[in-house]
Amino acid sequence: MNVDEPAFDPAAPLTPTGNLRRRRAVSRVAESGATFAAVLAVAMLAIVVYSVVAEGASALSLDFLLGGAPDGIGPALVGTVELVLMATLIALPIGVLVAIFLVEFGGRLATPIRLALDVMNGYPSIIVGVFIFALIVEPMSSQSAIAASVALAMIMVSVVARGTEEVLRLVPDSMREAADALGVSRWRSVLTVVLPSAMGGIATATILGVARAAGETAPLILLSSNNPGVSVSLNPFEAVPNIPGTIYRLSEEANPEGFTRAWGAGFVLLALIMLANAGARVLLARSRRKMAP
Amino acid sequence: MSSAGSMEMGGTPAIPSRVRIQSGPLTVAAPGGHRSLPVESVFDVHGVSVFYGAKRALEGVDMRIPRSRVTALIGPSGCGKSTFIRSLNRMNDSIPNFRLEGKVRYHGHDIYGRNVDEVEVRRRIGMVFQKPNPFPKSIYDNVAWAPRNLGLRHGLDERVEQALRGAALWDEVKDRLKSSALGLSGGQQQRLCIARAIAIEPDVLLLDEPASALDPIATALIEDLIHTLKGRFTIVIVTHNMQQAARVADETAFFGLDSSDGEPVGALIEHADTATIFGNPADPRTRDYVSGRFG
Numbered sequence: 001m002n003v004d005e006p007a008f009d010p011a012a013p014l015t016p017t018g019n020l021r022r023r024r025a026v027s028r029v030a031e032s033g034a035t036f037a038a039v040l041a042v043a044m045l046a047i048v049v050y051s052v053v054a055e056g057a058s059a060l061s062l063d064f065l066l067g068g069a070p071d072g073i074g075p076a077l078v079g080t081v082e083l084v085l086m087a088t089l090i091a092l093p094i095g096v097l098v099a100i101f102l103v104e105f106g107g108r109l110a111t112p113i114r115l116a117l118d119v120m121n122g123y124p125s126i127i128v129g130v131f132i133f134a135l136i137v138e139p140m141s142s143q144s145a146i147a148a149s150v151a152l153a154m155i156m157v158s159v160v161a162r163g164t165e166e167v168l169r170l171v172p173d174s175m176r177e178a179a180d181a182l183g184v185s186r187w188r189s190v191l192t193v194v195l196p197s198a199m200g201g202i203a204t205a206t207i208l209g210v211a212r213a214a215g216e217t218a219p220l221i222l223l224s225s226n227n228p229g230v231s232v233s234l235n236p237f238e239a240v241p242n243i244p245g246t247i248y249r250l251s252e253e254a255n256p257e258g259f260t261r262a263w264g265a266g267f268v269l270l271a272l273i274m275l276a277n278a279g280a281r282v283l284l285a286r287s288r289r290k291m292a293p
Numbered sequence: 294m295s296s297a298g299s300m301e302m303g304g305t306p307a308i309p310s311r312v313r314i315q316s317g318p319l320t321v322a323a324p325g326g327h328r329s330l331p332v333e334s335v336f337d338v339h340g341v342s343v344f345y346g347a348k349r350a351l352e353g354v355d356m357r358i359p360r361s362r363v364t365a366l367i368g369p370s371g372c373g374k375s376t377f378i379r380s381l382n383r384m385n386d387s388i389p390n391f392r393l394e395g396k397v398r399y400h401g402h403d404i405y406g407r408n409v410d411e412v413e414v415r416r417r418i419g420m421v422f423q424k425p426n427p428f429p430k431s432i433y434d435n436v437a438w439a440p441r442n443l444g445l446r447h448g449l450d451e452r453v454e455q456a457l458r459g460a461a462l463w464d465e466v467k468d469r470l471k472s473s474a475l476g477l478s479g480g481q482q483q484r485l486c487i488a489r490a491i492a493i494e495p496d497v498l499l500l501d502e503p504a505s506a507l508d509p510i511a512t513a514l515i516e517d518l519i520h521t522l523k524g525r526f527t528i529v530i531v532t533h534n535m536q537q538a539a540r541v542a543d544e545t546a547f548f549g550l551d552s553s554d555g556e557p558v559g560a561l562i563e564h565a566d567t568a569t570i571f572g573n574p575a576d577p578r579t580r581d582y583v584s585g586r587f588g
Binding site for chain 2: 172174175177178179180181182183184185188189192193196197
């Protein structure tokens, strides 16, 4: 018998006893640490958005949005849309097919390929830029929208593939079983049952990829930067002006008016990406509801 | 779609000939010799054991399943009924580490033979599952999906109507064929799944506990349906419900756990006419089970 420890008395008042007081304190510290980190992350976003709006909003005007360089970003806006569109056309089919492979056919091969995609998602975009520079720009001896789109597509593929994979996994296996039991081959089942029920999620993954690609700067500096963006140019075999490149160039110039325009261009880009994100979320919520039994 | 109303249920629908299943009669002596009549059988199962990795799920099943009749598989949980029925149309193939020993002959062809395509197997041997699993499509598209994908586009409207009538669902859904199948009740969804399965005119229908997720009224409808379908299809049904087996089945097979090798493993204990299984079973384990003494 240990005499130091008081005997357990079930009838004692229900206030903390033993080391519960200490455990409560530790728990409070951990909880406030986690809360602080969460608030900090949101605060960072708020500060970035606030400064972009505060510094850039004054630059906004119809002339700024539609006009050419040096006063406007119209051609750059068109160029970014063109680059992202071309990149999406390349990355979407590849990404969706990769996801179909991972979920429907991959078997044991799926795990290493998923790992490769995650690595791809993380590798520095400047390396993609250098790679495509050697692959396309050097042989053609000119920068081009094509080269830039291919680089953006390389960055998008992993985003689209991983996002699509997630929604394909949400399609219940009972759908695949039902299709199998009807004597229809797996590929046709994928095309006509699995993909249609995952459409909203695939759109979401694509929009997230678009948002990612629209803001990439490093590859564009290497691959599509020697067009000042005085007027709209859509030729895919030439460099096209683009927003990230414009922001970079304006903020490198020793010109205070340029800074304001750089903030303005940043505001436009941020607004585009946030809009795309919000759209993606709405689409995903809708497709989740549709998938519910 | 109304033009199809003139088509008789039993009439031959316009189906390309390659879809029909041709097979000569097979006369096989029954194991044990207690059945001397030459009954045409659809499945001849010889010494089938099923393994999931190292785990043995089913041991040494010998069984004949007769044509155009209803065969019920009964028995307690975990004795391999579902494993067995899913082995008849290779639905277990997608399970990792699944392995089958022995022979499953379907009209004399080895289901697990070397040149056998499992998609073709399932095209002839359809299956309906425990939980209704309609596609998230319209009622019409659910039934039309398989015919479309199998190239049976000719007379699709008639085919869909036939299938829905065959599944005793037509009158309930004929005015809302374009609305989602997910809006149907559980019992209606299950009959839709049966309609979907018979729309491609299979030879065999495998029903894996088709009524266990349904209420008694929906269950009774499914049982009536099985009675009307058995002339057209060979039906194998797994059920937990002994009364259901007694009501719908011509023959009944009792699966149980056999511990003679130490490890308990699923095995076919007894297979006979339903009346014999429920009235005068030969094996004491069958007697205990059907009299409700265990399981």
